[in-house]
Amino acid sequence: MLELAKNSETNASAVRQQRPGTMSIWRNRTFMFVFSSYGLSLLGNTFHSIALNLWVLQTTGSAKLMSVVLITHLVISMLFGSFAGTIADRSDRRTLMWATDLVRFVLVAAIAVLIYLPGIPFIFIVILTGIVAFAGVLRTPAFQASLFDIVGKEQLTQAASAISVADNIIRISGFALGGIAVAAFGGVFAIAIDAVTFLLSAILLLFAGKFRYAAAKDITKPKASFKQDLLDGFRxxxxxxxxxxxxxxxxxxxxxxxxxxxxxxxxxxxxxxxxxxxxxxxxxxxxxxxxxxxxxxxxxxxxxxxxxxxxxxxxxxxxxxxxxxxxxxxxxxxxxxxxxxxxxxxxxxxxxxxxxxxxxxxxxxxxxxxxxxxxxxxxxxxxxxxxxxxxxxxxxxxxxxxxxxxxxxxxxxxxxxxxxxxxxx
CATH class of the missing domain: 1.20.1250.20 (MFS general substrate transporter like domains)
Structure with missing residues (x-):
């Protein structure tokens, strides 16, 4: 932990002395693929949230059932955020990101099939929604922790600000598009489109190539246990x-x-x-x-x-x-x-x-x-x-x-x- 604290101080000192990079973030091939993937993944999240909630409200008329979906997402995020961050630090973050996108593609497509079929118990949709939420929780810290390794210190401000701009635009448009899609085409079509966004996000990550983080790992050090890594994070x-x-x-x-x-x-x-x-x-x-x-x-x-x-x-x-x-x-x-x-x-x-x-x-x-x-x-x-x-x-x-x-x-x-x-x- 002392070594990590020293590294933190070194990084803090370095950021004060950073100089503008010579290459724009928009010319960074890896960043562009990851940035586009993030946009599609976030669009899928917002689109899925509003589309599923509206479908529940339209088909059942029950605000209580809609709140079950919302609470499921909340509980998953609250309980597993720290575990997900530890997994992200112990894994190849790019692999974790595209794998969770593929999992969400399969699960959201399954939800679309379930809501198309009559008489399917609502609990099945809640269970699949919970797993989709868990996959999203795994992806988020992997993405957040990868940005430094993709663009470096000199372009970090530009990259993070660009993501903030995109984040707001996508969240707003995602909710709007999700609502329009459900109203115009129905819940099945809207959720099926949502599934496709996760598939495209995974494909873009595969084209991004390996992140520097994966190549920079020190393979000479013995790997600590998951519990030790989790506790080290809190410490x-x-x-x-x-x-x-x-x-x-x-x-x-x-x-x-x-x-x-x-x-x-x-x-x-x-x-x-x-x-x-x-x-x-x-x-x-x-x-x-x-x-x-x-x-x-x-x-x-x-x-x-x-x-x-x-x-x-x-x-x-x-x-x-x-x-x-x-x-x-x-x-x-x-x-x-x-x-x-x-x-x-x-x-x-x-x-x-x-x-x-x-x-x-x-x-x-x-x-x-x-x-x-x-x-x-x-x-x-x-x-x-x-x-x-x-x-x-x-x-x-x-x-x-x-x-x-x-x-x-x-x-x-x-x-x-x-x-x-x-x-x-």
């Missing part, structure tokens, strides 16, 4: 000040940001009585702001100094903006404030993901991102449940104000206590 996060701070800060940011934005939607309907056109603009403001922020991060790359202060500063500023939004009398006036919140959200999340990829030893990144993925997947649903209940009791404006105040205090505490993030250059 590393606990002992490394930056990793520990990130694992605390990011889930909290997700908790408050996503829950508060949900209440802003409630406020738009219940208080502002927003017209459909204005409501649609409001829905677009967060992703547009996020994409704009990610593009700026990618554009300025090595000229962006004091990255730690950008992370915490953007977190602090979101608090007063939420408080201001709660006092605004109409949705139209709130639009620029919501856009700015999305912009700040990109700085509080995208930069920290970039830094994590640089300061953490590549051999441990799967475990760190696996644990982080588990926590960030659990925090928003808990926040949504708590905030929606409080909103019903006291109204959305009051809860948004309280949430904004809590986020402001959280940012101030982070600036005071999380020295490893604050001082990062």
């Amino acid at each position: 590393y996060v606990w002992n490394d000040s930056f990793a520990r701070a990130a694992v605390i800060l990011l889930p909290l940011v997700m908790f408050f940001f996503l829950s508060t934005f949900m209440l802003i939607q409630v406020m738009a309907v219940q208080v502002w009585k927003a017209e459909p056109f204005v409501f649609g603009l409001m829905e677009a403001c967060i992703p547009l702001g996020y994409v704009a922020g990610s593009i700026l991060i990618m554009r300025f790359d090595h000229r962006l100094k004091n990255r730690g202060k950008w992370i915490i500063g953007s977190t602090i500023l979101m608090g007063p903006l939420f408080i201001a939004i709660a006092q605004i009398p109409s949705a139209a006036i709130a639009l620029p404030f919501i856009l700015l919140v999305g912009f700040l959200f990109s700085f509080s999340t995208t930069i920290i993901y970039i830094v994590l990829r640089v300061v953490i030893d590549p051999a441990l990144q799967g475990r760190v991102f696996g644990l982080l993925g588990a926590l960030t997947s659990v925090a928003p649903p808990i926040g949504l449940a708590v905030f929606s209940t409080l909103s019903d009791l006291y109204g959305p404006a009051i809860i948004i104000t309280i949430s904004g105040t809590a986020m402001l205090l959280m940012g101030i505490i982070a600036y005071s206590r999380m020295k490893s993030i604050r001082q990062f250059k």
Whole structure:
């Protein structure tokens, strides 16, 4: 562990001295194949989620059964995130990624067949959905931990920012396309198309070629047990000040940001009585702001100094903006404030993901991102449940104000206590 900590410090020092690379990430053949594969895989995830949920709602009319599918995904992510990260660190990450894509192709195709056949017990679809979710949990830390080895330190900011932009665009379009496909062609067709995206993703990964990580493994060292690797991951996060701070800060940011934005939607309907056109603009403001922020991060790359202060500063500023939004009398006036919140959200999340990829030893990144993925997947649903209940009791404006105040205090505490993030250059 001492050696890994030294490697972390070496990487942290290196990122401060990095210089712009001579080759664009768009000329990196491996990155382009992996980037395209990630896009298709993410499209498959979002498409599958909305298509299956809409099919359940249309065919059964039961919100309870739809919630079973959602809870299945949540529980799988929460329970197996750290295990998945350990598996990613012990495996050839490229192989793990294309193998899980192929597994999801087969399983999602099977789900399409099952919903086509009449009289199939719903439990079978839930079981297959759980396995699909588990395969997705395995793939996520493998992808997150591979980026450093594909593009190197010099192009890491550009690559991570490009992925952030694509991530938002694909998530939005995936939900929209999934809903359109179910409405126009039915659940069977929509889920079958979803299966194809996973197959294409696996094929692109096969064309990507081997990652440098696979070639760089030290085969002279005896391989530790799975349990030892799993525990080493937890110890590393606990002992490394930056990793520990990130694992605390990011889930909290997700908790408050996503829950508060949900209440802003409630406020738009219940208080502002927003017209459909204005409501649609409001829905677009967060992703547009996020994409704009990610593009700026990618554009300025090595000229962006004091990255730690950008992370915490953007977190602090979101608090007063939420408080201001709660006092605004109409949705139209709130639009620029919501856009700015999305912009700040990109700085509080995208930069920290970039830094994590640089300061953490590549051999441990799967475990760190696996644990982080588990926590960030659990925090928003808990926040949504708590905030929606409080909103019903006291109204959305009051809860948004309280949430904004809590986020402001959280940012101030982070600036005071999380020295490893604050001082990062």
